Amino acid sequence: MMSRPSVHPVDAPSLTNDAAAAMPRVRMKDFQGMGGTLGGLLLRLCQFGFAVVSLCVMATTSDFPSVTAFSYLVAAVSLQSLWSLLLAIADIYALLVRRSFRNPGLVSFFTIGDAITSTLTFAAACASAGITVLIGNDLDRCSVNHCKRFMSATAMAFLSWFAVSPSFFLNFWSLASQ
Amino acid sequence: MMSRPSVHPVDAPSLTNDAAAAMPRVRMKDFQGMGGTLGGLLLRLCQFGFAVVSLCVMATTSDFPSVTAFSYLVAAVSLQSLWSLLLAIADIYALLVRRSFRNPGLVSFFTIGDAITSTLTFAAACASAGITVLIGNDLDRCSVNHCKRFMSATAMAFLSWFAVSPSFFLNFWSLASQ
Known part of the structure; x- marks a missing residue:
């Protein structure tokens, strides 16, 4: 059993309320777009949505396995959609229990994961863009x-890559400014 | 004319020396690899060297203008080599006058420039890689x-992109931790 003071001063509760009300204004680190906020959840859902649409459109073309870059795009956006879905679920959980991710280890993990998946997605998109332009403009074989x-x-x-970048930079920034 | 004290206490110079000696140990922000350090200069020279070699090798192939991605690679590595050369010169100047870039505006400018050039270089490298793999593996037309x-x-x-990334991340980190 913890010992509690049996006499409560009158102004103690009002002081605590003031401190709790002033707290969110003082620490400015938790702005929209970071993990555990509504903006962060929306970013994750955008990433997931774009990656899934990209995956579906590419996977339904019959000849994507014959080109290495297109197979790589399918792999990269699959990984991106899985990662974004997992973090969207984590964000929903954080919003439901009204907590935010302040643990530096967790934020580092998110930052590294974002860096890896966004680099892979961007590389795949660039390679596919190069080949699409080669087929369409340079060789003129769109028919x-x-x-x-x-x-x-x-x-x-x-x-999808555009939507990952803000998540990555916000996490990296909050990691550096801790 | 500024007024100066005509009487100098004996321990005043020793105090100033102590403060100057303690200063570099207290502020930890100026680690190797950032602008104005020897590590930063080496990184810039690596970026410049790799970009120039890439430019020369690609520009001496006779058929690079027929493929959009290869022309884009030439443009991107030209920009990268110019940017890295300019910042290498700035680093040499900073080393000669024994100063470092602490101005947040200047560091922001370097960070944004690094972000743009590294993204362009990486995109061009990925597009070229996609087409090189397409020609070499998928179509088997290396002959x-x-x-x-x-x-x-x-x-x-x-x-070259690998060498730009540390410069970018160190600048961004120092910007965020200011």
């Missing part, structure tokens, strides 16, 4: 290839 | 193309 699908999948992968 | 040169130019562009 025998699914150029529009390749373009759409590439564009979606780029959009 | 009629300069596969080895394309590969070398791509690899050098990737190495």
Whole structure:
């Protein structure tokens, strides 16, 4: 049993309330877009959505396994969608229990994961874009290839990368400014 | 004219010396690899060297203008080599006058420039890699193309990007931890 003071001063509760009300204004680290905020959840859902659309569009073309870069795009956006889905679930959990991720180890883990998945997605999108432009503009063989699908999948992968970048930079910034 | 004290206490110079000697140990922000240090200069020279080799190897192939991604690689590594050369000169100047870049505006400028050039170089390297793999592995047409040169130019562009990343992350970190 903990010992408690039996006499409560009158102004003690009001002091505690003031301190609790002033707390969120004093520490400015928890801005929108970081893990555990509504903005962060929206970013994760955008990443997941774009990656899944890119995956579906590319995987439904019949000849993607014949080109290494397109197979790599499928692998990269699969990994990206899994990662974003996991972190979206973590964000929903954090929002439900009204907590935010302040643990430096956890934020480092998120930052490194974001860095790896975003680099892979960007590399895959660039490689696919190079080949799509080669087929479409340089060789002019869009009639025998699914150029529009390749373009759409590439564009979606780029959009997914655009949505990962803010998450990564916000996490990295909060890690550095701790 | 500023007024100066005409009487100098005996222990005043020794105090100043102590403070000057303790200063570099207290502020830990100026570690190797940042702008204005020898490590930073070496990084810039690596970036410049790899970018110039990539540019030369790619530009001496006769058929690079027929592929958009290869032309883009030439443009991107040209920009990268110019940027790295300029910052190498700035680093040499800073080393000669024994100063470091502490101005947040200047560090922001370096960070944004590094982010842009490294993203462009990485995108160009990925697009070239996709096309090189397409020509070499998927279509198996290395006999009629300069596969080895394309590969070398791509690899050098990737190495240049590897050398830019530490500069970018150190600048960004020092910006965030200010």
